[in-house]
Amino acid sequence: MRKTELAVVGAGPAGISGALEAASYGVKVTLIDRGDRPGGQLVKQTHKFFGWHAKGAGTRGIVLAEQLARHIRENENVTFFGSTEALGYYSDKVLLLETPRGIEPLQCERLLVATGASEKMLLFPGNDLPGVYGAGAVQTLMNVYGVRPGRSVLMVGSGNIGLIVSYQLVQAGVRVAAVLEAMPVIGGYAVHASKIRRLGIPILTGHSIKEAYGDGQVEGAVIWKLDEKWNGIPGTEKDLKVDVICLATGLTPLGELLWQAGAQMEYVSELGGFVPLYDENMETTAKGVFVAGDASGVEEASTAMAEGKLAGLSAAWSLGRVPPEEFTRKREEIRNELYQLRAGPTGQKILRGLETLSKRAKKVTA
Amino acid sequence: MSDEGLLVTGIPTSEELARVTPPRERREKGPCVMIECFQRIPCDPCHYSCRFGAIKEFEDINDVPEVDWDKCTGCGMCIAACPGLAIFVVDESTGNEECRIAMPYEFVPLPEKGERVRLFDRAGTEVGTGVVERVIPGQKPQGTPVVWVRAPKELSLVARHLAVNREG
Structure with missing residues (x-):
């Protein structure tokens, strides 16, 4: 059977950071992703990231993905398995993989789950019509494959993803009819909102989609205002002629592998859904199973990379590769970075969610 | 323009803008930066992009930028460095009814020097036209192009986006 010291599932910013950190201590790492190249969601993010100048802020996601992929290729301790899915993790430390060659077991001493998140669907009549997309699919079509998803788009959701994808649609020559936001305020960063407002895209807060219509494909959408209980207000309907409805209504952590591995999961709405309990080393209640990135709570790339680094460091330490003082010092550095x-x-919601999670973790250990 | 609030409209209020607008005397002396960044978010590249120390160091990564207009030369290096595309340079020193505005522009085609372009305000409303004076394309794929336009003086604090007037 193939053996590795640390298996990392998910080669996005969190998984890659974890793999590289553990590998820097000589840990043999196998990095697994269902995509054919490392980078995760970064490969479609053409905008520049915020964060610390010293840590590469201002770098576009696509550039960062290339840099990280190069580090992976050049690192002799990391083996990348692309087009591979992790099917399950069993008590004898065997991770079952579906590879292009077939089903293969991988014996691993430690496991880091960095599987990311999936998009939330929205319920409305007509949401099954061709032309209704998740924002991730729109980004993939445009920014990875160079395919325009349509001519005129209604964006549902004004979080950073909704705002950024709207901007990228205009860059691709697509008209964005409006951005809808059910909440009374815009969800994403103000600078992203300002960027699309000056392109003339209206952001309608307190609005949602009532229905999509069309013969065989989206031909338009009816939108309406919401009352304070999020119910549509009859008589406020407006008809928008669009051929694409793009849903950017939030993400939920992808935790199937963690459930199956036996990690205790808790529902924390601020973190996007079910997340595993984890300790200050990013280790879950399933011994030897670590978590990082959106799988531990939906945030963004900078925090995902810091969490990944912490999980990789902890995995290496638990394998006896990191001197205790160095481990403690580095862990505090990364935790401080995450805190900042x-x-x-915008971080307050996450902090509330993490507090809820840590209270429940204490109940488990007590 | 409505003053409902930046987080409702995506457009800064007149109060917010007043806080980051260089004083008239400074604008009439020469190019100077206007950083339209009002929300505490974890981001600091603008400080490091300035070679003149005009954008003060951040104590907390979430601080909003603070400008020392005496040190600012209006070079515009920070425009391309800002991940939020929130930085502009204005210059009312040309001594006639014109001004110069530098803005980030991440669209194709890029305008050419001497070309007349349409100008838009923060709500995307067309407010007039300007003539392109200079285009700094930036390095692909990482860079953000910066376009300098000559515009009527009254637009120096108003025009924040441009569009190229060509077919396609």
């Missing part, structure tokens, strides 16, 4: 990244107003 979450210190602004």
